[in-house]
Amino acid sequence: MTLGFYARFEPHTRTDELAQGLAARVYDPAWLLARQWQVGEFDGDNGGSPIRVRHVGRTYRCDTYSDHGGSGELGTTPVEARAEAVPERWARHTRIEIGRALARALRAVGLADRVAEVIAAFPLADGDDLVTGRVPDGGKAYAALSGPLRKDPPEFPSVTPGQGLAEAGERWLKFCDGLIGPPGQAWDARRMEYGFSLHAPGLPLPARAHSGGTPEWWTFDAAAPRAKGDAMPYDKTTIATRVTFHGMPVPRWWQEEDAVVDFGAVEAHPADLARMAMLQFALLYGNDHFAIPVSLPVGSMFETTHLLVTDTFGATTLIAPSTRAGGAERWTMFTLSLATSDGVAEVFLVPPTALQPLSSDPVEDVLLARDEMANLAWAVESVIEGPDGRPVRRAEQHHTPPTTQSPKDGHLAYRLGSTVPPHWFPLTPQRTSTGDVPEYAVEAMAHSAEVPRGDFLQLGALVDDDRLPREGRRLLRDHLLARTTDGGTVVWTRRRTRIGRGETASDLTFDATEHSS
Structure with missing residues (x-):
């Protein structure tokens, strides 16, 4: 039976005197050079910094949406507008706004004389405003005209036939579609949450417990480890930049760290594993992380196939996805969980959401x-x-009102x-x-x-x-x-x-x- 042990060396000061350490004296430069040769620094082993990165992958478009009511093309509409939209309640102000748009569309094509006929066909109920009898009821008009106007050829019922009505109806429907979208069928009233899916080629991405708001990448799961279907190739070579944060240790002598963050003042209990892991990353491994930019279109899913890193010694290393590492070395971030197992999918999702609604x-x-x-x-x-x-x-x-009666x-x-x-x-x-x-x-x-x-x-x-x-x-x-x-x-x-x-x-x-x- 073979037992493996890991040892880690960390510097610790024995006294509070800092003069000798700040002097950084080298008593034997020849010994230092020999030590560098002994540990292999001259061969470029574990001593180089990345200077060039070639990133190869595939991009898949998420263009199909589905919920309890069926599926269809997503188009240019944000996914939350499709999933969250509830049926229009047709408040009075909405009826007036839609009616005014219909009257404007008729006047725009030279049919101002038909406005009175439309008002008579779709009268607005009496109210405490000044528009009753002056604009049609947009709710009644939309219920009666939206279906016939979408036919081929379009029809404009309830009004005497004539030239220009189809053009006016097309203008009006374009306005209505921007104000009244199709209602979604993703809401589960019993669970009080949404359930819908995006679809990339050969890979459904279900969102089974969305509570409303902007869907993020963690809202979705993947039905399979990777996509299968048509993809757009991605192959970019760029320069890696070091990841920086406030208070991180600097690699040069006599350079002071940023005093905005004082990691030495962080108190961590032995059971505060997350806090201790954060301190270990910041103080010991902060200089070991690099980043490269990746430009992706909104509403797409990306899969990395190769990541080739060339360091300052000219050595090129192929880096495999972290999801393939087993045991305690496995680490992953920004990956989708599998819907049917405990694994993760080797994809990164940029959902087609609205920007600052x-x-x-x-x-x-x-x-x-x-x-x-x-x-x-x-x-x-x-x-x-x-x-x-x-x-x-x-x-x-x-x-x-509260009672003022005495007992x-x-x-x-x-x-x-x-x-x-x-x-x-x-x-x-x-x-x-x-x-x-x-x-x-x-x-x-x-x-x-x-x-x-x-x-x-x-x-x-x-x-x-x-x-x-x-x-x-x-x-x-x-x-x-x-x-x-x-x-x-x-x-x-x-x-x-x-x-x-x-x-x-x-x-x-x-x-x-x-x-x-």
């Missing part, structure tokens, strides 16, 4: 929280979208149970057929006709127990505007989930007495 204030805010005192869980509709598209706080709609002015009355605000809906546990995963059902309070008014909650909807942690969960819905890769705009409404604010207290009590006049 503009978001609105939440138009819907629902809090799911546990109430240990009442032995219940609650779904609280804090904010809902009003008829005009603006957020409305439900607590302000049902505010009850001596009335008498005690018995109450079987207290009530909760109308926008609080109990989540009652349900018995499942399999009994594996408990679930909650959204219900209404007894003797209450109040129903959820938002997009997240419906009476009878089920929520899995593991999706309601002790910290609770917050459900948000807002509007976003972003640019597509061809310079256009896309608008969509998204759902997203965040960790809640902890347990709540409904003050629900039973068998209580209160003062009554």
Whole structure:
């Protein structure tokens, strides 16, 4: 039986005197040269720095998107706009904006006389504004015209046929498609998360538990270790640059380190393995890391096939992917996990996401929280979208002023149970057929006709127990505007989930007495 041991030598000072070390005296230069020859520094073994790197690989385009509703070409639309888009609720301001666009499209092709006919065909309901009777209802017009106008040849029903209507309809549909995208089918209301996939040639990339927001590379998994299909070759030769960070040790004598970061002041407990590993990297191996730039198109997946490094001694080394190293030496970063095993795929993903999208204030805010005192869980509709598209706080709609009655002015009355605000809906546990995963059902309070008014909650909807942690969960819905890769705009409404604010207290009590006049 053979046992292997590893030894590492580190310099440690025996005294606090620094004069001799700072002097850096060399007593025997000949011995130093002989020592360099003995350890092989003159042969270039483990002593050279990389100066030239040849990077060879393949680039695959991610051009197909799929979710629960089917699959199709992704095009220039950001992936989150396809996955997160919810059906349009057609608030009054949206109906007015779409109606105005239809009137502008008719005037742009010289059909201003047809605007009155369109307004009569799609009248806008009465409201407290000045546009009623002056613009058509965009929601009604879109429901009636979007399908016929997309036919070949296009049709413009509900209006007397004439020249120019098809051109006006094409202009109007282009505006509508930028404002009202197709709704996605990736949202799982029971799990309160998204499930969708990107597809590279021969390699699906599923995102099975996306909570909303910008998808990053770690959102996706890979169905296989590598892609198989058409790829664009990549072969670039460049110069490697040293990775630098604040406070790193410098390789030259008499050069002071950056004082912004003081690694010597970091306190690490013996069990703080992550902190100790960070210090070891910074103090011992900080000078051993180099980087090269790699330009990749958005919405692509890259696979490295060869990495050839030439050092200052002229030696060329072939570096294999770190994922192929076994045992304790295996290290990987920015690689996708395999969807069916514990391995990783040798690919790097740049998902086709929106760059710096503009978001609105939440138009819907629902809090799911546990109430240990009442032995219940609650779904609280804090904010809902009003008829005009603006957020409305439900607590302000049902505010009850505090009582000013003194106890001596009335008498005690018995109450079987207290009530909760109308926008609080109990989540009652349900018995499942399999009994594996408990679930909650959204219900209404007894003797209450109040129903959820938002997009997240419906009476009878089920929520899995593991999706309601002790910290609770917050459900948000807002509007976003972003640019597509061809310079256009896309608008969509998204759902997203965040960790809640902890347990709540409904003050629900039973068998209580209160003062009554």
